[in-house]
Amino acid sequence: MIHLFLSFLYALMATLGFSIIFHVPLRHFPVVAFIGAAGWTIYQICTAYDMSVVMSCFLSSFAVGLFSDLASRFFKDAATIFIIPGILCLVPGSGIYNSMLQLVNGNLKGGALTCGQTLAMAGSIALGLLVVGAAIRIIVAITRKAVNIASKL
Amino acid sequence: MTEQTSKQINDQKNKKILILAVRAGEIMMKSGAEIYRVEDTIERICKACNIPYVDVFATQTGGIFVSLDSGGDKSDMFTYIKRIKGSGDTDLTKISEINRFSREFTTTDLSVEEGMKRLKEIDHIKPMPFAIRLLGAALVASFFSLIFGGNILDFVCAFFIGGFSYLLSGFLSRYSINYFIRGLCCCAAAAFLALLASAVIPGADYSAIIIGTLMIFVPGVAITNSIRDFLSGDMLSGLARATEAFIIAISLAVGAGMVLTLWYSVGGVFI
Incomplete structure (x- = not known):
């Protein structure tokens, strides 16, 4: 539990750093930091429940996409502002480093393995965002239609 | 003769709108917005100025291509090609501000000159120290x-x-x-x-x-x-x-x- 809390805190600070670098509007700092930290904590929880890293990446990026979309609707601002700093914690920087390390040590097999895993993680992050985006589009379209029909009645 | 001058005035106005819209798109694209948002913003700004025919095509590492026509037999078609090489530093504040600007521009009757002034202010927002x-x-x-x-x-x-x-x-x-x-x-x-x-x-x-x-x-x-x-x-x-x-x-x-x-x-x- 303490481990989860610590990783939440670390991710919070790291996302704050990204928000500074990418110049997020000051009024959105707390929300952005929370989204990034929540994404990373969900990743940690998923790996603690013995899910594969790819699945964990998918679920956490799904969460980040969902939170960002809710925030963008709530604050009436572009979703990109919340997604870009939020997703950065999940980008597999350690995967890049580890596969490079294996290759440098002449371990081609291990390098290919880690590289493949890193690519799969990046792909699953992408997939998570894609699924959220598509689902929200469908939901918005349906509610709009429902509202239209209701107003006609 | 009066027809001639009214056409000229109209052309001038269209040109200004075109420059305003492309400028907004350019700032967005350089700050790291998605293509969809860039195209949508340009189209909305043009539509808000009562221009019925607008077509936008934007690509990353390419540029923004806009052509507009205010309709009618006498009007000319305007096209603006803005080449954008490379991407600038990601600046989410600028995206947010342009987003707000385009919403304001489409809902209230802000004039094109005022809009241009606002855009310049947004463009000059400094990144964090x-x-x-x-x-x-x-x-x-x-x-x-x-x-x-x-x-x-x-x-x-x-x-x-x-x-x-x-x-x-x-x-x-x-x-x-x-x-x-x-x-x-x-x-x-x-x-x-x-x-x-x-x-x-x-x-x-x-x-x-x-x-x-x-x-x-x-x-x-x-x-x-x-x-x-x-x-x-x-x-x-x-x-x-x-x-x-x-x-x-x-x-x-x-x-x-x-x-x-x-x-x-x-x-x-x-x-």
Whole structure:
């Protein structure tokens, strides 16, 4: 539990750093930091429940996409502002480093393995965002239609 | 004669609208917005000025192409091609402000001149002061080194090394060095300093420091935007950004890998 809390805190600070670098509007700092930290904590929880890293990446990026979309609707601002700093914690920087390390040590097999895993993680992050985006589009379209029909009645 | 002058006035007005719309799109694209948002903003601004026929085509690494026609038999068609080379620094405040501006422009009757003035103000929004951005980069590096299993020593080392490599990146981008070489140099410097630190300070782990510093330069913006471009059907821009992300990742790995190989092969003889 303490481990989860610590990783939440670390991710919070790291996302704050990204928000500074990418110049997020000051009024959105707390929300952005929370989204990034929540994404990373969900990743940690998923790996603690013995899910594969790819699945964990998918679920956490799904969460980040969902939170960002809710925030963008709530604050009436572009979703990109919340997604870009939020997703950065999940980008597999350690995967890049580890596969490079294996290759440098002449371990081609291990390098290919880690590289493949890193690519799969990046792909699953992408997939998570894609699924959220598509689902929200469908939901918005349906509610709009429902509202239209209701107003006609 | 009066018809002639009224046509001229109309042409002048259309030209101004066109410039305003393209300017807004350009700022957005340079600040790292998705293509869908750029095209949508331009179209909305033109539609708000009662121009019925607008077509926009924008691509990453390409430019913005807009043509508009105010309808009727006598009107001319206007086309503006804005070539945008490379992308500027990601600045989410600018995207947010332009977003707000376009909403305001379409709902209230802001004149084109006033809109142009607002756009200029938005374009001149300064990024955070460099010292604060340096602190941000240092925060990112240090806390990621903790996340990836570093201890308090790594935290302190990564804080300074991350700050230094961001400083180097800022220095290199001032001389418009291309992004591949920039990523490579920054990561190589970070790896070298991390190895040095771990050799000098007992108990410091260079892996955690290097990963922490790597995270500053990781292509998160390119990945996110490429997904969002793919989602809205802009395959060309999506592919361009995915390629960019891939190449940046390679540059980071090569930078750190080069230094590690050299260090191993020399065997830390000097220390």
